[in-house]
Amino acid sequence: MAMALNIIITGVGGQGNVLASQIIGRAAVNRGYNVTIGETFGLSQRGGPVMSHIRLSENKTCGPLIPPNMAHMVVGLEPLETLRVLKEFGNSETVFIANARPIYPLNVIAGDVEYPDLEWIRDVLDQSAGRLYWLDATDTAVELGGPIMLNMILLGALCSLSPFPLDTGDIETVLTAFLPDSKLPANIKALAMGAELIHRYEN
Amino acid sequence: MRRAEKEKEEEGSEMISDREGGKEILLQGNEAIARGALEAGVAFCAGYPGNPSSEIIENLAKASQRLPIYVEWSVNEKVALEAATAASFAGCRAMACMKQNGVNVTSDFLTNLSLSGTKGGLVLVSCDDPGGISSTNEEDARWFARLACIPLLEPATPREALEMTRWAFVLSEAIENIVLLRSVSRLSHTRSNVLIRGLPEFDVKARFDPDIPFHTFPVVDKDRARHEKLNRAAHDFETSVFNSYDGPENPELLIISSGCAWSYARESVEILRLEERVGLLKMGTTWPLPQELLKRHLRQCDQILFVEEIDAFLEDNVKAFCADAGEETGTKVFMGRSSGHIPLCGELSPSILLQVLGEHFDQAWEQDRFQAHVNSLMPEDLPPRAFGFCPGCPHRGSYYAIKTALAWDNRDGFVSGDIGCYSLGLFPTGFNQVKSVHAMGSGLGLASGYGKLDLFGFDQPVITVCGDSTFFHAGLPGLINAKFNRADILLLILDNSATAMTGFQPHPGIDTTAMGQPTDPVDLESLCRSLGMPVEVADPYDINESARTIYGLLKQEGPRVLVMRRKCALVQGREGGFPYRMRVDPDACAGEECGCNRYCTRIFRCPGLIWNTLSKKAEIDSVICVGCGICADICPQGAIERTVVEEE
Amino acid sequence: MMSETGTGQRALIDEIINQDLCVRCGACVGFCPYFSYFDGQVVVLDRCQASADRCFQVCPVAREQGTREPRIREGSEIGPIERVFMARAMNSDIREVAQYGGVVTALVTYALEQGLMESAVLTDRGDLFSPEGREVQDKSAVRQFSGSRYTASGGLAALNRAVKQGRRKIGVVGLPCQMSALAKMAESTEDPRDLDDRITMKLGLFCTWALDFRKLVEFLKKQGVKGPYVKFDIPPPPAEIFQVESEEGWTEFPLSEIRPSIQKGCLLCEDMTAEKSDISVGVVEGQQQWNTVIVRTQRGAELLDKASQDGWLETGPLPPENLEHLKDAARGKRERGRRVRDDQ
Incomplete structure (x- = not known):
């Protein structure tokens, strides 16, 4: 591993971003990593963007912010927010896992500004990033019981890609520690579905 | 995942209150501060919620379920510090926690307390918000350490936050004065591996010794004593482990840094491979300055760059020190916020540091090419994500009713705003109704002033809005002032039964304390009525009736109160949700042909009500809509249908 | 249907409402959600920003272009008569x-x-x-x-x-x-x-x-006649008086005092x-x-x-x-x- 592995999870308030980053953090601590997670949420409850910077290192403690263009992996829960991350934190090697379903900002709903064309977002990411996985993960989440499963699906997708050093087993261990038994199967299923989405995308 | 989050929180507090030590666990900066206080055997913790500080008291409140400590959400920060000080005077270790604005509220007490001194270790925690991400300002609370002549500690990492908090109590007892520990958002909300130690026995006995009073007289003697205490702290700081140096013996550039910003400097030096040229002095004890330590490092290098969050605190203080110590340290070039080498305002970041260091050493930042590539694909700025009230938020209804009533009234009326979610009334989500926002309770004070301007021809009606928690915090004096001075004032208390902005902490209007114990809530209406003013109650979800009520009140004179009462939609959501299912009847919605010019989405702006660009009609986003039902009353065609969901 | 060239709501606001020329007929109210009539006033609730200007087209106070006869024709004083x-x-x-x-x-x-x-x-x-x-x-x-x-x-x-x-x-x-x-x-x-x-x-x-209702109410309030008002009357000339019935009974004012309203x-x-x-x-x-x-x-x-x-x-x-x-x-x-x- 390089100096540190830098992962960004980005989305908007209510998408389970913070929870996903904490689960990664705990799983990584269990595996002996030095973890730093910087969270930016401000007024997230009110529809604002939420971004977590997750930094895993074998031997040092990183700062809470990933330096510019040094993200290795980006998990985007929302397309516009994913694209926002590209210029500031992406580079030509960055792996992007992007959910394709937009959550429209209020100023878009109101007609003040236009939401960028989704195909355009996809193209820009595709032409800039190292790898792009453009997934209809919200649809899958709804099939699995609701949009709130989205974070687990993308976590599963993340686990199946290099250079992410943890596997779904590591995540399941953490989930088992704090999910009630009744909720566990659906979440584990979501992790598996995430990996499945990546598999399908690659083929 | 809501259940999971709840359980996760419980697990988190379990970790905070774990009596065993010797483990490395993932803790947020604020959790680390809480754990540090527990490891120091803190007995009494008080605070007022405010981003980014709230999690400290929240976690301690949860820990109080397992440990014999007392934790409260106080009515405001001054009372929090006073209550905590009582514990200190009685020999207990105590802590008061708040955001930067809260320190202002404590300041009158703080500057006198530092004269009287303390007994049990007393720590004031301020979590500052560089960039004002969730604040009305980006104030640097460190100046209060200078102002009150008290020691200042600045942790840089969660691990250090724990260590420093624990030591802060020791320091406070050693010099018999309060200690300021200062965090910033980026630290408070960062999670990292933290080594915890075991907890002590909480066997403290509180007793005030009547033979040892605490006061400020004689003032000059006490002031002298205060400076002597500060000198003792300075002496300790010279050898503190919280100050460290990393770099060559004679660097080309010496960076003096404190807090979270230190990590940006360190990483930037590494990325630019400047380790052999740059020295990095990390300061954890930033007031009083450890002068000998500084002299040693200043002698090594003539180019000094200060990297600190928010103001040029270290920068200005070190410069002043060098004016005295110039003979020993020599002439220096100082760079930082004051000099303009680092942006004067706003939060720092690795990006800024890379740029500053890159320019200083004339080294290009290799990722510029990638940014240029992205820029060529993405020439325009992406649309920002505007803040707005949550779907179902009662404030949307309140401001809609206010907007309507003020328009009906037609005398150029306006709203004097206050601090809370409803500050967003400044923006389109609140129909831009709010015209001023400053400090907690200031909306009322301003309104009581407007209420006396009739003498000078002022004839605009003014509504002041105030949340329930804010009203208790600092609103009440403004209202009493209006009453006593016979000011014309219409107060709308936006009572959503929660301190919603900061995460639903209890306040005096709620029947449960921070520690989960039942209590008698203060009744808003009785309180206002006891002041002898008329009080009405309206439902923000009934926008038409509320508007009529507000209009009627605008026509009256003297101090008067309207309580706009509805539970915060997030609380309502947790308690079982709303009774309605909403639908836009596509036959009734005339779409682009209506003549309403997309009124529902363009003006009303609820995230749950969206414009379908294909059908060119409005529709409900069923993923987002919570079913509050307000919007059924806004469509000129009556196309928005509200049906009661049958109980299952 | 939407005009791309109209002046929108702006004209009505600038030329009529802000000039205090509105006669409160209500024609612009209730068609779109941007205007409201309440307690004697037509007010602008929100800015519409559409270019369509129906609100201005239907306003009876807005001047009609070029339709006026040069002088008042004999027999046309009271309009068409059957x-x-x-x-x-x-x-x-x-x-x-x-x-x-x-x-x-x-x-x-x-x-x-x-x-x-x-x-x-x-x-x-x-x-x-x-x-x-x-x-x-x-x-x-x-x-x-x-x-x-x-x-x-x-x-x-x-x-x-x-x-x-x-x-x-x-x-x-x-x-x-x-x-x-x-x-x-x-x-x-x-x-x-x-x-x-x-x-x-x-x-x-x-x-x-x-009458401008709010001005009238302001006047009556100043004169100590409190609402609610049951009935107003102006008896035919040459009485030159204005009568108002409130809960306290009938009160009379010279018409000249009402004219400012x-x-x-x-x-x-x-x-x-x-x-x-x-x-x-x-x-x-x-x-x-x-x-x-x-x-x-x-x-x-x-x-x-x-x-x-x-x-x-x-x-x-x-x-x-x-x-x-x-x-x-x-x-x-x-x-x-x-x-x-x-x-x-």
Whole structure:
């Protein structure tokens, strides 16, 4: 591993971003990593963007912010927010896992500004990033019981890609520690579905 | 995942209150501060919620379920510090926690307390918000350490936050004065591996010794004593482990840094491979300055760059020190916020540091090419994500009713705003109704002033809005002032039964304390009525009736109160949700042909009500809509249908 | 349908509302959500930003381009006339509640009963706040709405609401400005509703001017007359007084003290007898129990004839000197309107 592995999870308030980053953090601590997670949420409850910077290192403690263009992996829960991350934190090697379903900002709903064309977002990411996985993960989440499963699906997708050093087993261990038994199967299923989405995308 | 989050929180507090030590666990900066206080055997913790500080008291409140400590959400920060000080005077270790604005509220007490001194270790925690991400300002609370002549500690990492908090109590007892520990958002909300130690026995006995009073007289003697205490702290700081140096013996550039910003400097030096040229002095004890330590490092290098969050605190203080110590340290070039080498305002970041260091050493930042590539694909700025009230938020209804009533009234009326979610009334989500926002309770004070301007021809009606928690915090004096001075004032208390902005902490209007114990809530209406003013109650979800009520009140004179009462939609959501299912009847919605010019989405702006660009009609986003039902009353065609969901 | 070239809401706000020329007819209210009539005022609730300017097109105060005759033509003072005479309601209960002969109340009640109207747009007496327009379907309720308000009361907002409710046979009772607005609505390129088909009867009321309700209330408050106000009256000349009935009984003021409360927009108006109506109704000087009636259209004549045949109205010839007086007064208002408009 390089100096540190830098992962960004980005989305908007209510998408389970913070929870996903904490689960990664705990799983990584269990595996002996030095973890730093910087969270930016401000007024997230009110529809604002939420971004977590997750930094895993074998031997040092990183700062809470990933330096510019040094993200290795980006998990985007929302397309516009994913694209926002590209210029500031992406580079030509960055792996992007992007959910394709937009959550429209209020100023878009109101007609003040236009939401960028989704195909355009996809193209820009595709032409800039190292790898792009453009997934209809919200649809899958709804099939699995609701949009709130989205974070687990993308976590599963993340686990199946290099250079992410943890596997779904590591995540399941953490989930088992704090999910009630009744909720566990659906979440584990979501992790598996995430990996499945990546598999399908690659083929 | 809501259940999971709840359980996760419980697990988190379990970790905070774990009596065993010797483990490395993932803790947020604020959790680390809480754990540090527990490891120091803190007995009494008080605070007022405010981003980014709230999690400290929240976690301690949860820990109080397992440990014999007392934790409260106080009515405001001054009372929090006073209550905590009582514990200190009685020999207990105590802590008061708040955001930067809260320190202002404590300041009158703080500057006198530092004269009287303390007994049990007393720590004031301020979590500052560089960039004002969730604040009305980006104030640097460190100046209060200078102002009150008290020691200042600045942790840089969660691990250090724990260590420093624990030591802060020791320091406070050693010099018999309060200690300021200062965090910033980026630290408070960062999670990292933290080594915890075991907890002590909480066997403290509180007793005030009547033979040892605490006061400020004689003032000059006490002031002298205060400076002597500060000198003792300075002496300790010279050898503190919280100050460290990393770099060559004679660097080309010496960076003096404190807090979270230190990590940006360190990483930037590494990325630019400047380790052999740059020295990095990390300061954890930033007031009083450890002068000998500084002299040693200043002698090594003539180019000094200060990297600190928010103001040029270290920068200005070190410069002043060098004016005295110039003979020993020599002439220096100082760079930082004051000099303009680092942006004067706003939060720092690795990006800024890379740029500053890159320019200083004339080294290009290799990722510029990638940014240029992205820029060529993405020439325009992406649309920002505007803040707005949550779907179902009662404030949307309140401001809609206010907007309507003020328009009906037609005398150029306006709203004097206050601090809370409803500050967003400044923006389109609140129909831009709010015209001023400053400090907690200031909306009322301003309104009581407007209420006396009739003498000078002022004839605009003014509504002041105030949340329930804010009203208790600092609103009440403004209202009493209006009453006593016979000011014309219409107060709308936006009572959503929660301190919603900061995460639903209890306040005096709620029947449960921070520690989960039942209590008698203060009744808003009785309180206002006891002041002898008329009080009405309206439902923000009934926008038409509320508007009529507000209009009627605008026509009256003297101090008067309207309580706009509805539970915060997030609380309502947790308690079982709303009774309605909403639908836009596509036959009734005339779409682009209506003549309403997309009124529902363009003006009303609820995230749950969206414009379908294909059908060119409005529709409900069923993923987002919570079913509050307000919007059924806004469509000129009556196309928005509200049906009661049958109980299952 | 949306004009790309219109001035939008801006023109109405800049040229009428902000100039305090609004006469509160209500034509711009209730069609779109951006205007509201409340407690005697038409106000802008929100900025619309569309380029369509129906709101301005239908405003009766907005100056019409190039339509004005150079001078007032002899015989045109009171507009088109099919017939002019005097009448009163046969029903004494109606006459009791009516300010004068009760012709309007009788005609509306009769039309609703006969199904000639599905509903009628009338003006209520006001309650906590000012009088305002109401749609009435129940014929027995009509008499609660009789009597003059001396304000326009945003009545056409109720028409706009009634059209939204899908009513097809609506009768409208209103002031001359409101009759003009109805004509403009029917002509408007931006108004997609077939108003000519939906409005089956336009009953116009004579009007010299109307009062700005809020100014009036302010004046009355200053004079110590507290609301709610039950009834206003201005007895025919030469009384020169204004009467107000409140809970404390009747109070009188010289008309000169009320004049400052006259709507500025009314002084631009050239129409005293509601020339764009089917039937216009007013007082008869010196005869409190009768109304002057001008029938202007075929359908107006039909309604009037039926009501008379069925015993709802009693008619008689209007004395020639009354007609001359009416014409003089109408000419006076027209001249005033032209003068004020030219001085603008």
